[in-house]
Amino acid sequence: MTPDAGPMEFERMLRMALAPVDPPESLQTRVETTLQELTDAAVDELEGWELSAMRDPRNWVRPAAAAVVGASAGTALVVLRVRQQQRRRAAQSRNPLDLAQRTLRAAAGEARKLARRD
């Protein structure tokens, strides 16, 4: 670039140097798959919330998580996190009631974490 090139010329070169970059197709597939999984997870949890299932403490984990945060976008994250930790809680719990209580506490805790970050 010559010293006498005007500001318009410099900005034109700058625009050329910083040309937009198309994302690779693999990234589009990756992002769309992840978002779809999150959306599906949230919908599944809410559709599966049936009163009959609520009588069985083993089924409390998903609706409890969904109920705590409602059907917002955060639901999927709460459900996924609570579900990821379910095996560890099962190993620690003394009986089904203890497990259900731990699960409910975990769901509420995750929802509070999300609420604080929002």
Next chain:
Amino acid sequence: MDKPDKARLDAAFTELYKAHLRDVYSYAYYRVGNHHDAEDLTEQTFLQAYRHFERAQAESDGRPLRPWLIRIAHNLAANLYRDRSRRPQTPLDDTTMLSAMHTTEDLVEGRDELARIIAGIQKLPDERRDALIMRFALGMDNREIARAMGKTDGATKVLLHRAIKQLEGIVTPA
């Protein structure tokens, strides 16, 4: 929220994603300097945006959400560097990258100048470099950049002016 509301929200988010995937990726690429980190940063940006979309939409008052999206990417990129305590891994003046990003016509016209400008951009302070990426790679106006960077319109105008002047000083031979 009932199901139709959730469906409407998801549809609106899909539109936002389709409209701005290229913007977010371009910003991420010029910000972090390599495709691998740019892909991760883009994915994280949209996941974060999805989590907060309902509130952002409610608070946007009809204004475009692109500055909000770019602000998420901007903050995540800052965290990435804080966590790794390093600068971009791959220099953007690499020949392969130049070829990938520009048409033959561009390159014939001023390959050396483009290479100098790209190298010069990497030498700018983060804030100035980001403002230039937003203006010239994404075509954002002062108001959009101000919203993305959390500044006033006036401060953004000054920031852009100084960024261009500093870059000119780096690129133009004395």
